[in-house]
Amino acid sequence: MKIFFGVMTTLSTATLLLAACGGAGGAAEPAEGAAAAGGEPALVVTDQAEWDSLAASGQASFDRACGACHPGGDADLGPALKGHMIPMTTMTTQIREGSGRMKPIDATKLPEEEMRGLMVYLATIGAVGDVKGP
Ligand code: HEC
Numbered sequence: 001m002k003i004f005f006g007v008m009t010t011l012s013t014a015t016l017l018l019a020a021c022g023g024a025g026g027a028a029e030p031a032e033g034a035a036a037a038g039g040e041p042a043l044v045v046t047d048q049a050e051w052d053s054l055a056a057s058g059q060a061s062f063d064r065a066c067g068a069c070h071p072g073g074d075a076d077l078g079p080a081l082k083g084h085m086i087p088m089t090t091m092t093t094q095i096r097e098g099s100g101r102m103k104p105i106d107a108t109k110l111p112e113e114e115m116r117g118l119m120v121y122l123a124t125i126g127a128v129g130d131v132k133g134p
Contacts, residue, residue, distance in 0.1 A: 083126040
């Protein structure tokens with residue numbers, strides 16, 4: 001089940017939800033590319049304190065669930081993630097479904113409630129491109 005955070009305008013939200021939920025889960029669905037290129041953020045956090053706290057908890061989640069293979073967002077067993085600027089939906093699909101030698105990471109290893117913070121942390125290292133901070 002995909003999750004969508006934050007603020008999108010009604011029309012494009014409906015379109016994105018339909019496209020993403022109906023898709024087979026491929027990493028390159030057109031709606032995801034459009035979300036990244038169209039400049040419409042998938043998640044907006046306007047409060048600095050909230051951003052900082054999400055980034056901190058997200059870093060802890062990352063270190064626990066991803067750090068062994070992408071330490072600090074750099075390459076090791078997995079490729080570097082820093083500067084990738086991929087859409088949040090693509091990142092979520094990669095995490096939940098995996099690819100190649102990266103096994104899916106389910107909610108027992110990475111609970112849904114940690115995803116928001118994780119995405120904020122990933123935005124701070126430029127791994128996710130459509131999350132906007134203060
Ligand atoms: C056990 C090692 C391992 C863990 C843990 C892991 N990854 Fe990966 N990751 C990989 C490997 C290996 C690949 C390359 C997969 C492929 O060849 O398709 C990869 C690929 C990716 C990609 C695609 C990068 C690209 O260049 O296409 C993203 C994004 C990603 N991982 C994010 C994450 C995140 C976020 C987490 C934690 C929630 C995570 N990974 C946890 C090993 C891991």
